Structure formats: structure tokens, C-alpha cells
Amino acid sequence: MPIVTVQIASGRDVDIKRRLAEGITRVLVDVLDVDPEWITVLFQELERGNWATGGRLHSDRYGPGHGRQGTEQAVNDNSKQCPEEP
Numbered sequence: 001m002p003i004v005t006v007q008i009a010s011g012r013d014v015d016i017k018r019r020l021a022e023g024i025t026r027v028l029v030d031v032l033d034v035d036p037e038w039i040t041v042l043f044q045e046l047e048r049g050n051w052a053t054g055g056r057l058h059s060d061r062y063g064p065g066h067g068r069q070g071t072e073q074a075v076n077d078n079s080k081q082c083p084e085e086p
Contacts, residue, residue, distance in 0.1 A: 002028050003040045010045035
């Protein structure tokens with residue numbers, strides 16, 4: 001019985017989570033050759049203030065919201081502070 005946990009920023013619409021659960025289930029059915037009823041998808045929604053990457057809270061890095069909302073300007077503002085990938 002596969003169990004998949006998806007950790008995402010809080011605030012996603014239920015339709016998005018529904019589509020994601022359906023897509024994950026389809027892939028696991030195909031790859032693992034199991035019945036869809038055996039697959040469980042769990043969503044853990046995280047506030048940006050409880051999530052950090054590279055030592056910086058996402059609320060500081062990207063501001064409030066979820067997904068791409070507000071991230072373009074934050075990424076541009078932080079590009080001088082974030083080291084480039086090798």
C-alpha cells in the first residue's frame with residue numbers, strides 16, 4: 001500500500017490538490033502495477049514561516065502566499081544575496 005506525502009505551501013485550492021492526487025495516483029498505478037484503491041496521498045500544508053531553504057525562511061524570501069504568488073520580485077530582490085549553483 002503506497003503512501004505518498006506531498007509537502008506544499010499552504011493555501012492551494014482544493015481543485016489543485018485533487019488534480020495532483022489524481023496525477024500521482026495514475027503514475028503509481030502505472031509504475032508499481034497496483035490498484036488505485038491501494039494508494040494514499042497525504043497533503044501537509046506548510047506556512048512559509050515554518051519552511052526555510054538555504055537558511056532563510058520562505059516568508060522572508062518570498063513573502064506571503066503560495067506558489068508563484070509574489071515570488072518573482074522576491075527572487076529578483078534576493079538574487080544578489082543567494083549564491084549561484086556551481
